[in-house]
Amino acid sequence: MFIQGLTDEYVDYLKDESRLIGYAEGICFPESEAQVQEVVRGAWQKDMPLTFQGARTGITAGAVPKGGWILNLSRMNRIRALRLDEAVGAFRLTVEPGILLCDLQRRLEETAFDTADWDEESLKALARFRESGPHFFSPDPTETTASLGGMAACNASGARSFRYQSMRAHVRGLRVVTQRGEVLSMRRGELVADHGEFSMHSEQGTVFTGRLPGGVPPKVSKCAAGYFLDPSMDLTDLFIGAEGTLGVITEITVGLLPLPKTIWGVMIFLPEESAAWRFIQEVRALQGKGGADLLAAVEYFDGSALNLLRGIHGGGMDDLPVLKERWNSAVYVEYHGEEEPLEQALEELCGCMERYGLQDEDAWIADHPRERERMRLFRHAVPETVNGLIAERKKMHPGLTKLGTDMAVPDERLEEMMRMYREDLNRSGLESVIFGHIGNNHVHVNIIPRDPGEYEAGKRLYLNWAARVVDWGGTVSAEHGIGKLKAPFLKLMVGESELREWMALKRVFDPKELFNPGNLFGV
């Protein structure tokens, strides 16, 4: 057995980016699926809870243990195979769950893989891959040191998910180790639920059957709030976004996309937030006109976010151009495609700007890599600065953390949601910034409390907002997942009786409730 006691050298593994600190009796770092099976079998025999960990970059405490053993997958980080799906002409890459997104991205960029263990078919596919021009893996959470296993477990996404959708859309197959160390192997399209009934065979021959809970899923384009459920769903989807509550992912096959020929980023500054919200909807409506389907990302920064950036000139942000005083919000749009239709899309964008009375200097464009990198730094400076502020305030009040929302609503509720945030925040006097993936009606409100009183006030606001968002048919988590921290919000969204059905579904795979205790269902 590989379990080591949780001595001092492992204390870092008791926490993740949520900063919540858990507890555990032991930890192991399996290097193969067989070793994972052995650990899960051992845990079954000893009734030992298991917490699965990837790179611990999550911010909802999904990887923070609540007793038992930690099963850390960071040493399972190989790229195992490459295939060309001839039918659709797409490349598929099979990876272990511990591989980091940044490592995968670099390998794809350089088309350099460690092929020592690759089979003949993979090597052949690699030769074709190198002739086929650059490819990329589209899910792009800001944190590129995330692991692929973690990204699948919480159905991660990012700015470009506006066009390319979340992780779920790119997972073509999974291997999952579930109760007693049995293995479920799935390939998209091979096994679907039938009128809400499902039946799966493990490689060891056990049959897992059950009925999927009913309920109405949120009407949003992005969701990372627990189980994906649909009466005729592909069963691969059951394990994506399940946050390790049904088993541990040991292998993922993902789809790759050809890199667009041209990528242009445009940052548009507007004098008023409410104008920006309307502007965004117009830009979104341009999508698809004239056969163009080029819009890859639509992001938002409120006036406070711009103020934050105005305040950090010189602090590593020397490359940031001056932000004019009259700008009070910013919208970032990114276009992917061929040069000519892109030019046309930009003409349409210019037309839209004219209708809003914007001037030439109110829109920046980045059309080559150096400029795009400048714009990327600009966008990432906002959350980083917020984290810096919180760290500073934590010195005075150790109990403070950032209160960050991750909710999304249906298209028609966008303005209402933004107005709710703005009015409540103004009334409360709390310091905050709003930014994020507004194209998907999904923004992050970051409340930056100055003291414990404000922290509590912020939490109350958050709970009120969650209730409203649920009323509107939205989701309490669009991309961060539920983990342990947002379990109360999930309960609010799904309802207690349906959550009991979810638990019954979990028990089909995990009858002793050993896998990732606390995730989705709370402690």
Next chain:
Amino acid sequence: MHIVVCIKQVPDTSDVKINPETNTLIREGVVSIINPFDENAVEAALVLKEKLGAKVTVMTMGPPQAESALRETIALGVDDVVLLSDRAFAGSDTWATSYALGKGIAHLEERPDLILFGKQAIDGDTAQVGPGVAEFLNLPIITYVRKVEVEGQLAKVERVFEDGYERMEAELPLVLTVLKEMNVPRMASLRGRMKAKKAEIKKWTAAEIGADPENTGLAGSPTKVVKIFSPPKKVGGIKIEGTAALDAARTVVGKLKEQKVI
């Protein structure tokens, strides 16, 4: 007011790799960019334009592909661009380049009040062309400028030294070379980018600007490059191994004393 900015298209050295066998630059796939200090000069001109309502002209001497650098400056908001391009200019050193740019500027319809350069180019690092042009045009020059304000016919300038700076005033017309700390270059505007794509680029030959063939290109270049070589690799210091920490620390202190560092 008319401001002329001279720029140079250079290889993006942050992107350059050296062939370890031949010790030469791998030029393949290296993108060309506007010399970063020249971007600061363009920005300085645009800031003055916004304040004082000036006209900004950007000029470069280079092969036909240097046109793309000029288009980039149109996207930033400059009014006019000129490309000095002619086989006769090929192989120019800093003297011949200064001569050609001087001729080009003299050929402009509107006399410039201010001529801006980046402090130097990141490929050659000579910092000679700005002063050279000033000399050919018989204009005063202030180098290493980090701040400039213009009031009427007077420029108020801060010139940086290693250990401080001096405030200077000079009457226009005037030549300045600027530092990176002068400003943060703006990003191209969306509409500027669209305008730039369609813009007509003025191209002038050596004959058009009245440059004497004796003074242009290789023939007009007094500098002869005798040899290009990579500087010798630094020898990596001394490793103190196999001793206890305290002994190792003593050895280090001894060596530092030997070298009179401490």
